[in-house]
Amino acid sequence: MAAKKLGLKQRYALMTRGLDWETTYQPMDEVFPFDKFEGIKITDWSKWEDPFRLTMDNYWKFQAEKERKLYAVLDSFAQNNGQMGVSDAKYVNAIKLFLTGVSPLEYQAHRGFAHAGRHLRGVGPRVAAQMQSLDELRHVQTQVHTISQYNKYFDGFAEFRHMHDRVWYLSVPKSFFDDARSAGPFEYMVAIGFAFEYVLTNLLFVPFMSGAAYNGDMATVTFGFSAQSDESRHMTLGIEVIKFLLEQHPDNLPIVQKWVDKWFWRGHRVLGLVAMMMDYMLPKKVMSWKEAWEIYFTEAGGALFQDLERYGLRVPKYADVATAEAEHMSHQNWSIFYQYTHAAGFHTWLPSDEEMDWLSEKYPNTFDKYYRPRYEMWREMEKDGKRFYNNALPQLCTTCQIPMGYTEPGDPTTIAFRSSEYKGDRYHFCSDGCKDIFDNEPEKFSQSWLPVHQIFQGNCGGATVPDVLAWYNMNVGADNMDQAGSPDQKIWDAWKTKQEKVAG
Amino acid sequence: MVQIASITFQNTDEARPIIEAVKADNPGLRVMDMPGAVKLDRDDSIVIRRESVEERIGRDWDPQELHLVLVSMAGNVDEDDDTFTLSWSHA
Numbered sequence: 134m135a136a137k138k139l140g141l142k143q144r145y146a147l148m149t150r151g152l153d154w155e156t157t158y159q160p161m162d163e164v165f166p167f168d169k170f171e172g173i174k175i176t177d178w179s180k181w182e183d184p185f186r187l188t189m190d191n192y193w194k195f196q197a198e199k200e201r202k203l204y205a206v207l208d209s210f211a212q213n214n215g216q217m218g219v220s221d222a223k224y225v226n227a228i229k230l231f232l233t234g235v236s237p238l239e240y241q242a243h244r245g246f247a248h249a250g251r252h253l254r255g256v257g258p259r260v261a262a263q264m265q266s267l268d269e270l271r272h273v274q275t276q277v278h279t280i281s282q283y284n285k286y287f288d289g290f291a292e293f294r295h296m297h298d299r300v301w302y303l304s305v306p307k308s309f310f311d312d313a314r315s316a317g318p319f320e321y322m323v324a325i326g327f328a329f330e331y332v333l334t335n336l337l338f339v340p341f342m343s344g345a346a347y348n349g350d351m352a353t354v355t356f357g358f359s360a361q362s363d364e365s366r367h368m369t370l371g372i373e374v375i376k377f378l379l380e381q382h383p384d385n386l387p388i389v390q391k392w393v394d395k396w397f398w399r400g401h402r403v404l405g406l407v408a409m410m411m412d413y414m415l416p417k418k419v420m421s422w423k424e425a426w427e428i429y430f431t432e433a434g435g436a437l438f439q440d441l442e443r444y445g446l447r448v449p450k451y452a453d454v455a456t457a458e459a460e461h462m463s464h465q466n467w468s469i470f471y472q473y474t475h476a477a478g479f480h481t482w483l484p485s486d487e488e489m490d491w492l493s494e495k496y497p498n499t500f501d502k503y504y505r506p507r508y509e510m511w512r513e514m515e516k517d518g519k520r521f522y523n524n525a526l527p528q529l530c531t532t533c534q535i536p537m538g539y540t541e542p543g544d545p546t547t548i549a550f551r552s553s554e555y556k557g558d559r560y561h562f563c564s565d566g567c568k569d570i571f572d573n574e575p576e577k578f579s580q581s582w583l584p585v586h587q588i589f590q591g592n593c594g595g596a597t598v599p600d601v602l603a604w605y606n607m608n609v610g611a612d613n614m615d616q617a618g619s620p621d622q623k624i625w626d627a628w629k630t631k632q633e634k635v636a637g
Numbered sequence: 638m639v640q641i642a643s644i645t646f647q648n649t650d651e652a653r654p655i656i657e658a659v660k661a662d663n664p665g666l667r668v669m670d671m672p673g674a675v676k677l678d679r680d681d682s683i684v685i686r687r688e689s690v691e692e693r694i695g696r697d698w699d700p701q702e703l704h705l706v707l708v709s710m711a712g713n714v715d716e717d718d719d720t721f722t723l724s725w726s727h728a
Contacts, residue, residue, distance in 0.1 A: 187704070195701070199705060342674075343672045344672070347673075358673065362704055362707050365710050432641055433643065436638075436640035436711060436712075436725055439638060
């Protein structure tokens with residue numbers, strides 16, 4: 134008689150427990166040298182619960198199925214010249230920002246989870262971190278494969294890896310992950326697993342990928358949702374990390390709270406790029422950044438932090454400031470890129486009348502009062518042949534590395550400046566959130582690789598803008614500047630003219 | 638404040654019977670249609686039953702097949718051979 138099939142819970146227990154051993158040739162503390170210095174106390178690793186109960190055999194089965202589906206779509210996208218079917222040539226710039234700014238983070242996450250998986254001594258989290266590490270590698274590979282189709286026709290993609298390590302605004306996402314990966318394994322898990330994956334990643338993948346679907350980009354929506362199907366597992370890992378740490382020892386609470394505060398704020402700043410993509414770079418818009426923030430932070434985060442109150446964990450510090458900033462962030466970011474279009478690896482433009490009306494409707498408290506007049510002034514300047522370029526290098530926030538263009542909470546006409554002194558030098562910040570992070574770890578953040586400082590120190594190819602752009606491998610006149618008049622726009626217009634002729 | 642449990646699926650042929658099963662088994666469910674995805678919200682909890690999905694697709698279905706069509710979710714997960722539950726309550 135065949136043995137009765139095991140239930141899911143039994144199967145999971147058999148496949149994930151008792152896989153490791155107490156080392157004898159070397160003491161355990163030598164084998165796992167990084168899981169104590171952060172001050173986190175673990176009394177019983179076996180208390181780790183993975184609510185998804187996914188075992189490696191099923192993992193491979195499901196991932197293989199996801200890959201088969203994804204590559205069938207990519208093949209068909211390429212075969213059918215899907216790049217010609219997107220809503221507008223401007224849309225492609227959002228994908229440029231994604232490939233240069235986000236995809237390399239997937240690779241960083243792959244390495245980070247491989248490292249955390251190696252250095253956590255409990256087998257449950259090691260299995261989960263191993264799966265996530267493999268997922269993240271899959272994400273970067275599928276993104277590069279998908280977007281390679283756009284690279285055949287459009288500028289701004291070819292040097293994505295080189296640019297990620299050098300270009301001024303790409304240091305914002307890059308330094309975010311460098312910070313997480315150079316922390317201990319528990320901080321990494323809280324930073325990326327919890328604060329980023331659980332609290333914030335929905336804001337990146339759900340509305341933006343829905344936006345890709347709305348703008349006719351079948352390839353991006355497919356890799357996006359394929360990646361996001363792994364994300365649900367990552368989210369449960371993130372929340373499990375928090376519960377596990379807080380249940381293990383009361384001394385863990387203040388350490389975890391500090392990490393949650395820090396990584397919420399860091400993540401909020403990085404996602405400013407996504408805010409701008411949603412409000413300004415998608416020709417057909419799904420929802421505003423502010424609406425997405427209300428659904429995915431105020432509502433979903435509200436339920437989450439209410440749940441975590443029982444451990445004594447509170448809502449991240451400055452969550453109220455972040456919510457207030459949702460009224461301003463996308464507009465202030467797009468304005469920065471418009472001014473520095475000559476140094477950006479994608480094209481910019483001023484919003485059309487129709488787009489400005491949409492922004493007024495979505496931002497009734499702020500857009501018409503603070504941002505519409507600025508765009509209208511810049512439009513007049515363009516008409517007079519005086520398109521505004523900012524030729525000064527901006528002061529950067531030492532923590533988030535974003536140019537200091539954000540305004541005071543409650544006062545949108547005054548730029549926010551904060552500063553701290555450390556070992557005789559003064560460091561500058563865009564916000565209280567960024568200043569607090571520096572003040573907690575000044576020895577780490579005083580070593581930040583800040584693009585503008587590096588240019589002034591002569592480490593970025595030379596003293597002039599053309600020298601620096603050459604060092605970025607920027608194809609000047611093609612990768613940068615306005616959408617109007619770009620080679621991208623030219624090839625798009627030529628396709629559309631031909632299509633119209635055929636249609637008669 | 639009421640805590641909202643939520644699950645988002647891809648809007649595909651494979652996910653639609655699951656979405657239908659969730660709608661049938663969860664009174665008071667709210668549906669948000671987005672391009673390419675469907676977000677299902679409900680106060681406190683959402684349950685997905687293997688039997689309800691199997692009735693609709695006419696074959697055996699393993700709740701772990703959810704992994705193929707899931708986009709996002711909110712709530713604490715509890716999964717066994719017959720149900721997949723998202724909930725904020727602590728029994």
